[in-house]
Amino acid sequence: METAIANATDIKATPGAEMISGGQIVAKMLKQEGIRHIFTISGGHIVDIYNGCIDEGIEIIDVRHEQVAAHAADAYARITGLGCAVVTAGPGTTDAVTGMANAFRAESPxxxxxGNSPLKQYRMGGLQELRHTEMMTPISKFASLVMTTDRVAEMMGIAFREMYNGAPGPGFLEIPHDIMDGKVEAPKVRYPKNFRVRGAEAGPPDFLGDPHIVDEVADLLARAERPVALFGTQARTCRAHDSIDRFARHFNLPIYVNGAARGTLGRSHSHGFMQSRKTAFDNADVILLAGTPLDFRMGYGRRLNPKAKIVIMDMDYRNVGNNRDFDFGLVGNLRTIVNAMCEASSGDTANKHDPFLRMLREDEERS
Structure with a gap:
């Protein structure tokens, strides 16, 4: 293994050159991405990251169990747009599995x-040695072993890029002890900067989907008698609150929410509904599903009116058409798409959707 993968500490350094460790590189990349806190519980395999965080002014939140670290990082990510947990090898990492799975299902970045035992001791029975990457692959958008110290920053860049590709999600990096503590010449380290496409205000980038389909769906909503829309977690991911408010009023249609989209419209909003969802879906002639999978909560798409036109919009192409065929499918940023629909159509100028809204409001009052 040593002949195949030379550890950074084995590379002859220039005399007098400033050296930097893998843990310090990790901290610099975290700071560059805007991380101000990490959640962790101390372990010998990961101590060097702490040194780097102290140098970079990143606060170390010491918890009592790795489960807490993972769930806290997930919550931090949902609020700020990116969270980070650092756990030691073996049971430290396996304890974080549920938090990762939760973040994966919640599309939380x-x-x-x-950590892990030294790469030089691969399959020799090192302290708490396990193949963590294989465990994390099914419950993350990206999982990888980091094999040399000089590639730590590059691998973090790859992880971040994959975590934000389409719908966001968690990433995992396994950094063995000798890679973490290994040192390279500081001036030679390349820190990726413009390595992923970013949107305004730390949100996802604007991407529209097929503009012709956007126009068709806008026209369909305006002409429908009983259109209804359901927005899921990606409404929050896309910072689409104001756009959904505009969309609801423009097309004069009822809005339902689930997941992290709860709170998108206030309780007293004229177009915000909750208890009448079954009535709406049973009677709708157009159903728009945005940023929510057709999973068990939606009866896998089987509870929708079979006569209704189905529109599915999502940041992840894998959710468009899963469990239920659609009439119109769009992959893109929900905020961008609904704004474009408002521009493409004059909306419900005749208020012909009012009878449907009244029916649903009465149904809610009876609930």
Missing amino acids: MLLIG
């Missing part, structure tokens, strides 16, 4: 960094 948290980075989990796990």
Whole structure:
């Protein structure tokens, strides 16, 4: 293994050159991405990250169990747009599995960094040695072993890029002890900067989907008698609150929410509904589903009116058409798409959707 992968500490350094460790590189990349806190519980495999965080002014939140670290990083990610947990090898990383799985299902961009025994001791029975990457692959958007110290920053850039590709999600990096503590010449380290496409205000980038389909759906909503829309977690991911408010009023249609989209419209909003969802879906002639999978909560798409036109919009192409065929499908930023629909159509100028809204409001009052 040593002949195949030379550790950074084995590379002859220039005499007098400033050196930097893998843990310090990790901290610099975290700071560059805007991380101000990490959630962790101390372990020998990951101590060097702490040194780097102290140098970079990143606060170390010491918890009592790795489960807490992972769930806290997930929550931090949902609020700020990126969270990070750092856990030690073996049981430290396996304890974080549930937090990673939760973040994966919630489309939460948290980075989990796990230590491991030295790469030089691969399959020799090192302290708490496990193949963490294989465990994390099914419950993350990206999982990888970091094999050399000089590639730590590059691998973090790859992880961040994959975590934000389409719908966001968690990433995992396994950094062995000798890679973490290994040192390279500081001036030679390349820190990726413009390595992923970013949107305004730290949100996802604007991407529209097919503009012709956007126009068709806008026209369909305006002409429908009983249109209804359901927005899921990606409404929050896309910072689409104001756009959904505009969309609801423009097309004069009822809005339902689930997941992290709860709170998108206030309780007293004229177009915000909750208890009447079944009535709406049973009677709608157009159903728009945005940023929510057709999973168990939606009866896998089987509870929708079979006569209704189905429109599915999502940041992840894998959710468009899963469990239920659609009439119109769009992959893109929900905020961008609904704003474009408002521009493409004059909306419900005749208020012909009012009878449907009244029916649903009466149904809610009876609930």
